Amino acid sequence: MRFPLTSLQKLLLPLGAVLFDFLFWQQQAGLNLLLYTMFVVGAVLAGLPRHAPVWRSGYFKAALSGTLLSGALVALYGSFVAKLACVVSLAMVLGYVNQPDLKLVAYALLTALGNLGRAVPALLKQWEPPQHTSVRLKRVWFYSRLLLVPVGLLVLFHVLFSVANPRYDALAARFFTVLGEWLAQVFEQISVPHLLFFLLGLALTASALIIVPIHFFADHESRFGEFVRRQRDRVASFAVRRPDFSAKPFHLLDLRKEYLAALAVFGLVNVLLLVENLVDITWIWFGFVPEKGFNLTQFVHEGTYVLILSILVAMGIVLWFFRRNLNFYAPGLRWLRLGATVWVVQNAVLAVSVGLRNYYYILHMGLAYKRIGVYGFLLLTLFGLGTILLKIWQRRSAYSLVRLNALAAYGVLLLLAGGNWENWITRYNLQSRFDTLDLGFLLNMPGRMLPELMEKQAVLTQIPHLLQDTPSGTVDFISAQNAQRLLDQRVATWLHEYETERSWKSWTYADAQAYETLHRRDLTSKSRTYIRTARAQLGLPTSIAK
Structure with missing residues (x-):
């Protein structure tokens, strides 16, 4: 079945695919996820009629609020839970737009996933050759033959001018050289992984903008009620009768x-x-x-x-x-x-x-x-x-309990997304009252907690047992001096990665603040010396902004 695209969809589909590729190719999720989420939400809302049934759904409004909140939290912290909450919230929004009567969170997610499986074939059908293809092919062939004459004359006069005028020949050769170099650069940028990534962005954008009604989950949910109803055909008789010991256990219990x-x-x-x-x-x-x-x-x-x-x-x-x-x-x-x-x-x-x-x-x-x-x-x-x-x-009913607990699970997901857990974990664990500290666990956390670790690095000398997991799966004890070296290497590596690999697309407020702090406020002269040494050992530039 062909779903004709509106003018707005024809405009936003390629724009969304290009935007997805531009924001996410070889980038971590951060500000880019917020921007793409805002684009999708804006496009979906712009395509909804003013009196659409979904506007009366409290579940849709809650999911929409959660989408905006979690997207902002991604740009704030960039934590995995915030990213998960943003993706789940956006999928819920698309599910409720598809079927406004849905209440179950799981069914909204499954509806959004099912729409992804149907939107892509619906998009592909837009490029199917229309009816009366033979008539159009004859017309194209007619105009193509008309173009052959001027193109042939252009080539003929170009050859004649090249032979007759050396300067024209040199200018034409320079033009074709520049054109060839430009085409070579264009084809170098085109790779199979990048092309597949672009197609992924196109598919995701299509699943958000092309709504193919999926009634299966809504119909299935409509069978359930909020309360248990008496089922008289299943009530056993209260008459006295002999027990049937050959029956299956609990099969004939009244x-x-x-x-x-x-x-x-x-x-x-x-x-x-x-x-x-x-x-x-x-x-x-x-x-x-x-x-x-x-x-x-x-x-x-x-x-x-x-x-x-x-x-x-x-x-x-x-x-x-x-x-x-x-x-x-x-x-x-x-x-x-x-x-x-x-x-x-x-x-x-x-x-x-x-x-x-x-x-x-x-x-x-x-x-x-x-x-x-x-x-x-x-x-x-x-x-x-x-x-x-x-x-x-x-x-x-059990349906009522599933509905309420699913909403609670979504609320807890948003609650966890709002926490700067890495900083809080680092701050709590770096206390001298602990006898043991898993330093390897702290060093493997995201780099936004490094300023907290650098600020309390003196505590490392006060904790008797510092641990680190080895690649073989065992746990090694490390000295305070070795812990300082590992910390400096971690800071040096993260600073280099942030400077060379990060861009504004993957920007998060927490990472930006950590980078600023490590460069301008919390690094003592001794720490700078340690980090310069660590950079040199890692083969990185030793300069640090003051």
Whole structure:
């Protein structure tokens, strides 16, 4: 099916492809991602009618706000989370534009991805030869024959003038030489990877500007409701009958038996969970101090993952029992809800214990990306437990819970995108109270944290054990002097890369501030000497701007 392009699309499609190639070819993401995002958002909004249904969608407005916010955060910090949030937000915007009635975040992303698969073939069909091709070919052949005569005469007179006039011949030779050199330079710039990259930009721009309606996910979502409905055709009879022991387990259970099973599960596991919570509260909630030789890593890593898994299993069990008609079992619904509520609250207490385990690891071992990720996951866990309570007391459906938790996950993604985590990690870990510091981890982080590391480099001499991972996977201890050398080499290499490889396209405020700080404020004369030496060892220019 052919989708005719509007005049605006015919203008913006090649412009977007050229802009993508110009901004991103051999560049890191920074200001360029914000500029391209603004172009796509502007083009999409310009193509929407004033009274389009998508303007009434709160999900579209939230995704649009998140796109602008995350794009600005990319230009501010350039962190991976900010880039991910920007791409996800833009895809959500395109998904909601395609199907304004969508609510699920995942379905909006899948709709945007499906539109990419359909927009490219729709674009290719624009170059299909139209009908009555033979008539047009005859017309082209007719005008081509007319051009053959003047072109032939031009070549003839050029040859005659070249033979008759030496100066004309020299001027013509110079012209063809310049033309040949220019064409050679043009063809040198054309490479297969660059051409493929340009085609990628064209495909992405087409997927944003050409909206091919995809109704599959919207139709599938329309089948779900916000609340559980009673399904009378699935309610078993309450009449007394002989048990069929040959039947599959739980296959013929009526609501009363399912209620007793659920009550038993909630009662027994609540008791077990109460014991676990009492142990955690008395052990780690107040005044926890690891004993000498205590394996804090195992205590946090394995214990955290197992406890998080138990919380997820608990949430799955509640969803299973409250999936259908047990929500309407009047004789025992009150006690069932109370038991499930106590279980949810106890799982929230368990989540707090997991957070404390993570806190003690940070307190004694330092901060890392995974520790921050655990807290982000715990925020989603607590929110998910809150939605489980909605399901228990308001008969919310699983669809409602997925919708709410997906929005919460998107909110946490934007929250994480707003953090300058590398600087905060470096600032926290460079404390003399720590016995061990993974210096290799800090040196492998983005260069925007280097001013923080240079400012506190004196702390390296006060930490007894400095570690660095080796290419073979082992961990080596390094001396303070060797740590200073590695730091100077890292600074020298990053400064050289920033000066030679970065451009305004990949500009970020954090990197620009770090470069300015390393050059003009935070480098002492001794540090400058170290960095000059490191530059010389790396074969780089030794000059440093003052």
